[in-house]
Amino acid sequence: MARKAFDHFEAVSAVVPGEGGYHAAIAVKALGGAGAPRFHKVLEGQTFKTAHEADDAAARELTRLKDVKENTDLLW
Numbered sequence: 001m002a003r004k005a006f007d008h009f010e011a012v013s014a015v016v017p018g019e020g021g022y023h024a025a026i027a028v029k030a031l032g033g034a035g036a037p038r039f040h041k042v043l044e045g046q047t048f049k050t051a052h053e054a055d056d057a058a059a060r061e062l063t064r065l066k067d068v069k070e071n072t073d074l075l076w
Helices: 051-064
Strands: 003-005 009-018 021-030 038-041
Touching: 009 038, 009 051, 021 051
Parallel strands: none
Antiparallel strands: 003 009, 009 021, 021 038
């Protein structure tokens, strides 16, 4: 799992299980905030055989992330 911190949010690489495999995702949560993170699937249309492969792909995408908007949308 990779992590990237911004002014008000943190983002981590994540995995979402689905039919036929796993999807790469980025989970976003307010720094110091309570509650569940919001998951954003990345690399739409790609499914990975293992959770490890999906997390590696999500970690690569996380390096491209520029910021997180106030409504937790991702800014590329």
